[in-house]
Amino acid sequence: MNAPDRQEKFVVPEGIKKVAFKPDTKVANAGSFTSQREDHTVGNLIRMQLHRDRNVVFAGYRIPHPLEYQMVVKVQTNGKKTPIQAVQHSLQDLGDEVNDIRAKFQEQLSQFGGGPGGGMGGPPLPPY
Amino acid sequence: MARTKHKARVAGGEGGAGPTAQPGAAGAAQGAAAAAGQAADGGPSTSGRLPDNLELARTRVVCGPDMNLHTTSTIAATQWASLGVDASFDLDSFRRGFNIDITRYEGDDMEFEMKGVSCALANSLRRIMISEAPTMAIEHVFIVNNTSVIQDEVLAHRLGLIPLKVDPRLFQYKSKEESPSEHNTIVLKLKVECRRLPNGSMENECVYSRDLQWLPLGSEMPDETSCRFASSQEALVPGGVRPVHDDILIAKMRPGQVIELECHCIKGVGDEHAKWSPVATTWYRLMPEVVLLQQPHGDVARALAEQLPGLLALQGTGDAATVTVGDVRKHDKLLEKVRRLSGEEQYKQYIQLRKIKDHFIFTIESTGAWRPHELFNYAVSVMMSKCDKVLEGLQAFPQRSF
Numbered sequence: 388m389n390a391p392d393r394q395e396k397f398v399v400p401e402g403i404k405k406v407a408f409k410p411d412t413k414v415a416n417a418g419s420f421t422s423q424r425e426d427h428t429v430g431n432l433i434r435m436q437l438h439r440d441r442n443v444v445f446a447g448y449r450i451p452h453p454l455e456y457q458m459v460v461k462v463q464t465n466g467k468k469t470p471i472q473a474v475q476h477s478l479q480d481l482g483d484e485v486n487d488i489r490a491k492f493q494e495q496l497s498q499f500g501g502g503p504g505g506g507m508g509g510p511p512l513p514p515y
Numbered sequence: 516m517a518r519t520k521h522k523a524r525v526a527g528g529e530g531g532a533g534p535t536a537q538p539g540a541a542g543a544a545q546g547a548a549a550a551a552g553q554a555a556d557g558g559p560s561t562s563g564r565l566p567d568n569l570e571l572a573r574t575r576v577v578c579g580p581d582m583n584l585h586t587t588s589t590i591a592a593t594q595w596a597s598l599g600v601d602a603s604f605d606l607d608s609f610r611r612g613f614n615i616d617i618t619r620y621e622g623d624d625m626e627f628e629m630k631g632v633s634c635a636l637a638n639s640l641r642r643i644m645i646s647e648a649p650t651m652a653i654e655h656v657f658i659v660n661n662t663s664v665i666q667d668e669v670l671a672h673r674l675g676l677i678p679l680k681v682d683p684r685l686f687q688y689k690s691k692e693e694s695p696s697e698h699n700t701i702v703l704k705l706k707v708e709c710r711r712l713p714n715g716s717m718e719n720e721c722v723y724s725r726d727l728q729w730l731p732l733g734s735e736m737p738d739e740t741s742c743r744f745a746s747s748q749e750a751l752v753p754g755g756v757r758p759v760h761d762d763i764l765i766a767k768m769r770p771g772q773v774i775e776l777e778c779h780c781i782k783g784v785g786d787e788h789a790k791w792s793p794v795a796t797t798w799y800r801l802m803p804e805v806v807l808l809q810q811p812h813g814d815v816a817r818a819l820a821e822q823l824p825g826l827l828a829l830q831g832t833g834d835a836a837t838v839t840v841g842d843v844r845k846h847d848k849l850l851e852k853v854r855r856l857s858g859e860e861q862y863k864q865y866i867q868l869r870k871i872k873d874h875f876i877f878t879i880e881s882t883g884a885w886r887p888h889e890l891f892n893y894a895v896s897v898m899m900s901k902c903d904k905v906l907e908g909l910q911a912f913p914q915r916s917f
Binding site: 394396406420425433435478481485488491499 | 589590591592593601602603604606609610613614615616617620627629632633634635636638639642643647690691784786787788888891892895896898899901902903904905906907908909911912
């Protein structure tokens with residue numbers, strides 16, 4: 388009865404910003420990022436990547452309520468980087484990793500002959 | 516700009532991590548020489564070398580008979596700083612360590628192996644494939660007549676779950692307020708009547724998915740459905756629209772019963788409802804490893820080889836009999852037996868089942884609308900765009916320290 392529309396899970400409504408940042412008032416070099424319409428898919432990934440950063444002292448994510456579609460990442464660094472920089476570097480690293488995965492997969496695929504029956508042939512289509 | 520600066524940072528950081536005057540200095544110096552190199556066993560890379568027991572805990576899940584050990588795979592970069600080992604992320608060592616191998620690709624099923632990625636990445640790719648790749652599925656069902664025993668809503672539910680063989684890229688998303696048009700809707704019709712034939716047999720006792728007809732010109736009752744096509748969809752979908760499988764049983768009827776309905780299909784994602792998920796399922800498992808902690812001899816070797824035929828190969832005879840471990844991938848079904856045997860008194864010091872934490876055997880079973888390799892490519896690009904979206908959102912904030 389009170390359940391929100393399923394589409395709210397991934398459509399960001401007008402006027403609401405995708406990412407908000409709040410520096411932590413009590414702890415130095417810490418802050419929380421609230422991402423709208425994101426879930427464990429990105430949350431766990433960002434958290435894992437943040438842990439691999441030497442300058443990050445604390446990194447964690449949570450989803451405050453399953454029916455409110457937002458994710459909060461809390462980061463604390465040791466001062467050599469700001470939390471914003473740490474998250475930015477992590478996201479850039481993730482992008483590079485994922486690019487590499489794609490390239491290697493394409494390579495493997497071409498060795499395999501593009502899959503049985505080829506890909507979906509025909510003229511170039513608009514993005515999904 | 517920002518990226519090149521970042522790479523310089525990584526290179527400088529690496530040099531600094533090596534020489535540290537710590538108890539494990541000798542090991543660290545050796546490690547620094549092979550800095551950012553791959554661990555010999557192919558586990559995740561660190562610059563430096565951990566003592567064997569920690570290396571085991573870091574790279575392997577030990578599958579004990581009653582519980583699994585060392586299951587965590589998130590490690591902080593500074594976790595072993597006191598040992599002089601730096602576990603921080605380095606793009607170059609990732610590139611060196613990462614590998615993909617397609618092992619099987621038959622029709623709609625693809626199996627491949629990914630080495631060198633973290634669990635979080637593999638899981639995110641799996642989640643994206645299941646819930647964020649769009650397909651077309653029946654959403655609205657306008658029932659003109661249903662005198663079968665299957666209730667309207669049950670029938671509509673079953674119709675929604677039928678996978679359709681149509682490229683979702685040809686269509687646009689339709690929001691609730693928009694009216695259906697040839698760009699965002701596919702219309703299918705089902706009109707079946709069960710009759711008794713003169714020779715006594717029944718016609719149309721079973722309604723199959725092949726009885727669904729595509730209507731390229733749109734709805735046959737535009738006033739009720741407010742669906743008006745400006746042009747035929749034949750040019751848009753040259754191959755026609757049909758279900759992936761012809762023989763999906765939708766309903767069963769008896770003579771005199773009629774089902775007449777019109778289905779409107781729209782584009783959606785698995786997040787909204789599982790009928791829009793492009794995969795029957797997709798999953799991964801960790802690469803298993805069967806390890807002989809000690810070489811068994813004689814009777815124990817024979818007993819073990821008998822318990823695990825194929826996986827363990829017996830060599831030699833009598834008291835000098837020994838075993839070697841074969842290809843683990845071919846003997847999936849024996850792995851749980853290995854786990855059980857590793858708990859038994861007479862075998863526990865000989866055999867152990869482990870899983871390699873960063874080696875994933877990924878399987879993608881597509882329902883037919885997408886090819887599995889395109890699905891994986893799409894998942895990868897969705898992941899990148901998610902990272903980019905968050906990055907963009909962050910640009911709004913100043914880079915100052917505080």
